[in-house]
Amino acid sequence: MIQVPRGTQDILPGESYKWQYIEKKLHEIAKNYNYEEIRTPMFESTDLFVRAVGGSTDIVNKEMYTFLDKGDRSLTLRPEGTAPVVRSYIENKMQHNVEQPVKLFYVAPMFRYERKQKGRYRQFVQFGVEAIGVEDPLIDVEILSMLMHIYQSFGLKNLKLVINSIGDMESRNEYNKALVEHFSPRIGEFCSDCQSRIHTNPMRILDCKKDRDHELVKNAPRMYDYLNDESKNYFETVKAKLDDLNIAYAVDYNLVRGLDYYTHTAFELMSNADGFGAITTLCGGGRYNGLLEMMDGPDKTGIGFALSIERLILALEAEGIDIPNEKGLDLYVCTMTDEARDLAGTLLHKLRNRGISADMDYENRKLKAQMKDADRKNARYTIVLGEDEIQNQSADLKNMQTGETKKLSFEEMISTMEEI
Numbered sequence: 042m043i044q045v046p047r048g049t050q051d052i053l054p055g056e057s058y059k060w061q062y063i064e065k066k067l068h069e070i071a072k073n074y075n076y077e078e079i080r081t082p083m084f085e086s087t088d089l090f091v092r093a094v095g096g097s098t099d100i101v102n103k104e105m106y107t108f109l110d111k112g113d114r115s116l117t118l119r120p121e122g123t124a125p126v127v128r129s130y131i132e133n134k135m136q137h138n139v140e141q142p143v144k145l146f147y148v149a150p151m152f153r154y155e156r157k158q159k160g161r162y163r164q165f166v167q168f169g170v171e172a173i174g175v176e177d178p179l180i181d182v183e184i185l186s187m188l189m190h191i192y193q194s195f196g197l198k199n200l201k202l203v204i205n206s207i208g209d210m211e212s213r214n215e216y217n218k219a220l221v222e223h224f225s226p227r228i229g230e231f232c233s234d235c236q237s238r239i240h241t242n243p244m245r246i247l248d249c250k251k252d253r254d255h256e257l258v259k260n261a262p263r264m265y266d267y268l269n270d271e272s273k274n275y276f277e278t279v280k281a282k283l284d285d286l287n288i289a290y291a292v293d294y295n296l297v298r299g300l301d302y303y304t305h306t307a308f309e310l311m312s313n314a315d316g317f318g319a320i321t322t323l324c325g326g327g328r329y330n331g332l333l334e335m336m337d338g339p340d341k342t343g344i345g346f347a348l349s350i351e352r353l354i355l356a357l358e359a360e361g362i363d364i365p366n367e368k369g370l371d372l373y374v375c376t377m378t379d380e381a382r383d384l385a386g387t388l389l390h391k392l393r394n395r396g397i398s399a400d401m402d403y404e405n406r407k408l409k410a411q412m413k414d415a416d417r418k419n420a421r422y423t424i425v426l427g428e429d430e431i432q433n434q435s436a437d438l439k440n441m442q443t444g445e446t447k448k449l450s451f452e453e454m455i456s457t458m459e460e461i
């Protein structure tokens with residue numbers, strides 16, 4: 042039997058209402074903050090991710106779904122959304138848009154060849170936002186407040202926002218030098234990944250799962266001490282504005298993120314809920330000031346975040362929060378005879394064309410079973426069609442909540458249902 046590929050899942054009808062509910066809410070919140078949807082292709086040139094995400098990252102080194110197409114082009118299923126959105130901003134010359142920053146959001150599947158684990162999939166759906174074109178701490182704060190607003194609006198409580206500043210390029214280079222000096226003498230004690238990271242991206246050593254307890258990681262130089270005045274001021278302003286808005290956060294000087302494009306503000310949102318599992322990061326993001334220029338674009342900066350709907354659902358489950366199931370039918374038509382079934386078909390056709398959701402039994406079940414089915418389908422109204430009803434061309438419309446019935450001709454019934 043052929044099975045769903047490892048690390049992917051079917052979202053079945055009993056689950057899909059959750060996705061619809063969440064996506065609808067995310068669209069609404071994005072609108073409140075004046076972000077507009079952007080849709081980019083599912084695959085891009087491999088170079089895009091190598092350059093933007095970084096050749097030394099796990100995403101590029103280990104996790105990309107890369108293939109040659111029939112024209113021998115190297116393409117990659119997108120592992121994340123920022124690089125494609127930035128590519129589109131540059132390609133479509135959005136720096137000339139009257140309104141800056143250009144505020145964009147996406148809800149789209151991403152692909153990473155990762156080890157399967159609870160909360161970690163090879164195909165997952167990210168909701169992400171990017172504000173590109175202006176550098177201003179107010180925008181960093183807007184992004185963070187939107188992020189908290191999203192999770193709180195679903196009723197989640199066990200949340201921990203962690204922030205750090207990676208500083209500008211100058212600060213980052215100074216810090217990397219300090220890390221090389223710090224780790225080099227004893228790099229032989231570290232894993233093979235870290236031994237190459239020291240040459241390509243020393244900051245990533247701080248984030249290594251294998252070596253996180255090494256004393257040199259614990260007493261590594263702090264990024265904050267290498268921030269130049271401008272970077273420090275930027276970070277302090279962001280923090281002060283978060284305080285003004287009463288947005289709670291913790292500073293983690295070791296937060297480095299797994300993608301190379303970050304500068305200044307970087308952040309992650311974690312779940313503290315019991316039973317959430319080992320992977321507690323719900324969302325991550327940050328500012329990327331050098332990225333556009335690095336991709337031969339204009340001298341513009343951006344900031345954004347992305348969350349996966351899969352982990353949002355896990356967090357809701359861990360906190361015991363139910364997602365309302367708004368499924369339901371306006372009308373269920375029960376039938377007693379073959380002739381009644383034919384009539385029901387015609388009636389349903391008319392009802393549905395007028396925008397009324399309606400269904401019937403297709404399995405020739407007994408009336409009792411049909412009523413049960415109507416119940417299961419959450420039907421607000423029912424009618425029963427038998428010989429009498431066909432003869433009189435009318436039926437009793439029953440309100441399933443109050444039990445009230447009303448005798449109506451079929452035409453009257455359609456217009457009554459329309460009014461309701």
Ligand code: HAM
Nearest residue numbers: 121123161162165323324325326327345346347348349
């Ligand atoms: P990221 O931290 O790689 O950042 O991913 C963001 C979020 O995507 C994670 O916090 C997590 O919720 C979800 N996620 C990542 N990998 C998986 C997976 N294998 N299974 C399920 N969920 C996953 C980015 O992707 C950046 N583009 C975020 C960003 C936007 N930065 C600036 N703008």
